[in-house]
Amino acid sequence: MKKGDHLFLVDGSGFIFRAFHALPALTRKSDGLPVGAVSGFCNMLWKLLTNARDTNVGVTPTHFAVIFDYSSKTFRKDLYDAYKANRSAPPEELVPQFGLIRQATRAFNLPCIETEGFEADDIIATYARAAEAIGADVTIISSDKDLMQLVTPNVHMYDSMKDKQIGIPDVIEKWGVPPEKMIDLQALVGDSVDNVPGIPGIGPKTAAQLLEEFGDLDTLLARADEIKQVKRRENIVANADMARLSRKLVELRTDVPLDLPLDALVLEKQDGPKLLGFLKAMEFGTLTRRVAEACDCDASAIEPAEVLVEWGTAAHGPDLDPGAEHPASEAPLAPAAAPAAKASAERAKAAELAARRLEAFAGKEIDRSRYLTIRDLDTLKTWIAAAKDTGLVGFDTETTAVDPMLADLVGVSLAIQDNSKGPDSTEIMAAYVPLAHQSGHGDLLGGGLVEGQIPMADALAALKDLLEDPSVLKVAQNLKYDYLVMKRHGVTMQSFDDTMLISYVLEAGAGNHGMDALSERWLGHTPIPYKDVAGSGKSQVTFDLVDIEKATAYAAEDADVTLRLWLVLKPRLAAEGLTRVYERLERPLVPVLAHMEERGITIDRQILSRLSGELAQKAAGFEDEIYQLAGERFNIGSPKQLGDILFGKMNLPGGSKTKTGQWSTSAQVLEDLAAQGAELPRKIVDWRQLTKLKSTYTDALPSYVHPQTKRIHTCYSLASTTTGRLSSSEPNLQNIPVRNAEGRKIRTAFISTPGHKLLSADYSQIELRVLAHVADIPQLRQAFADGVDIHAMTASEMFGVPVEGMPGEVRRRAKAINFGIIYGISAFGLANQLSIERSEAGDYIKKYFERFPGIRDYMESTKAFAREHGYVETIFGRRAHYPEIKSSNPSVRAFNERAAINAPIQGSAADVIRRAMVQIEPALAAAGLQERVRMLLQVHDELIFEVEEDAIDAAMPVIVKTMEHATMPAIAMRVPLKVDARAASNWDEAH
DNA sequence: CCCCAACCGTA
């Protein structure tokens, strides 16, 4: 760069926000992607690059750069902890545009500059002063007042939206002070947006007047006692230090280390095809034509570039889905979807992309020898910068335990798509960052940290910057695990995808969604088995003891494979109309569930220990009696031995065999024997109940108490059911006894912490309500609308018995039929349930269908749909696959038909509570209750919260309303949902 | 050490 050159510096980050708020129309691409800010940005760049002389800039640039904020963490945060603390998360529509604007900058062949620890403004200041020193002129494309301090005779600003130059006179006109006093002025005034304190009661007018009078801030502060207005004088004296601090915050640094020297900013020729590819992908028709004309290219011959976009992880906002295919789910409150023709064209494009990616990656060799071990902070930062550059990174953690609440971080791996040769690149680079590998566990031999690892705190700080950056999409497999591990290490991930959940949405019920299986299925690649790295069984070691070289091959491969899977699977969501299911029902649940798991629930170990003792005693009593009656000692817990005793030795009548030819000793069989007068079977049933409670609950639960939190942290699985329900394990807190008094005692051991209560809120009859909705049954809708007893109503319809004074047995049978319907009824099953003849059960079903013909229609059409498509759908579009629905084996086929009938009902109810769970924290926050109410558990139709006692009255209606209206705005149900809630000091009383 | 069958707890 030389004297007379002209440098243009675009404040990219500033532009994004300004454009977003200034451009009124919410410009969207045909798939619904918001691109208003990107469009404004591209138009501005094009104008400045081709035609700056005709605008009020008035000069043609020789050098050009676009500057972005690297992240929110800057040196100013160290100066003042509250700096920019008022900034809330960017609006949902803006999130995908951060990445797109960086991609746009590169498409324009312009340098895209950001530096860690500094804001874009500091980088701009540094370049501006450096250029000025050489004798070049500078134009800063921004209208931000924070940059006005830089204006000199050689440095101008330019407001591209108003096409207005900002020079020294303009600054004086607007603020009443020349540019060099802007710092002092801002120090006095402060900035509520950035949380710069300033001095209370002093606005721009007063500040300008004071600076006019005293000259500068230091003089003003020194002679503050001369100020005549009492209140103003007091404020200034009292807040002098705040003003000095504020000055440090607003003064821009001009000594930022520059990655690119000034000379590197020299304006390069445009790459027409590259730019056109991007513009076409963005569907910017006018600009595409202009650019094609200018570079003499045939735009129609250029393929739209593959542009990676991320919708962000905001849990609410409008239900928008570019791929939505459910007209029935178009809510009254939801914005209109794209026209059907356009939507289907978008889906076809996504399908093409998916097919192209699959072809590119299936069977492509994965070369583990290219994996890198990152051992120093600089290299890690280079990788992080590269990830920020592409906006996409595969991520995985290695830890010391499979339980995320007990896992310590051992290392992380990153995978980045090398798109230096274009966005279609299939080259993936992956690396492992060892952080806590040990040479042995601290014993007599020493052990201790292996050399050549980045200090944990340094690495975490660098990774935090990447993982919390909303503009970079992190892709993980089984993300909830990594999310929780990182959260426990002080990092709250933002902007993420989970390949396991994508696979689950695409094909729940068809195959398994583990990484190894997905890799085999889609990439034709077998990842290194964990056993080969850490051993198995007795010789298994924790990952921190694995040799770093071996760990690198294993760990980097995980991130690599995950990123490849994402590239192959993600476009299929849009192609198959499942984007909304993924974005509304799956992904947002990851942080929600992680937080629930992290909170855990308190149990009273004394209650459990006392119960264990009681159960042991009672069981021992039964054992004596059982041996007496049997005439010998045997293992009562062995169904095989028990069968031999009952049906061999004692020769009791009416035994039945299991499918393996063993005597069945099920509770049902034993009950039948007892009903015939045998004494032993009853005792076995009772003994089993006691030992079940003891072994599964009272003995087992205390072993799950976390050593630090002293609470129990279950693990929820998002992707292990066909229907969309969650599952809970280690321990399973979704099967804690409730149906009889003995079992319910266990619930009394689940307690709230002092000053709190447990609040349980459960949906009443949600599955029957869903059935009434989907099958549109008039009597059921009416009954739910009127709030009448649904089983009594069913009985009344079927048997002509008035609800008033109905015998209990009649209602019980109707209730069994209602449940049977939900389960895809069969005469065999109903007969079993009610202990009646199969023919009688068949008559009931016939009668039921006569009274409710809509249910039969629903069942038949569901089966037909399943046969045609191989899957069924919930009301929100979630799919459950039944690949064996057409099996030639009649019992397999019948089983699949029943499951297919059940899945939309069970699955829709599961979707409803998932929505409620996503909505509940924002709803509580809106009521100011987020600190006082904590959601702990989900049991399919029930949510359990821990609530401050004083907040119960406020929280209960918020929770109930959120749950009752959880389908909105996506779906307006034809029947109301009802939620019952109660609070108490233990789960038994709250339920 | 691993896996399966049987049984049983929940919604």
Add this chain to the structure above:
DNA sequence: GTACGGTTGGGGG
């Protein structure tokens, strides 16, 4: 008749 997970016993390697 649907959907799960945990415990136990017992067989195979």
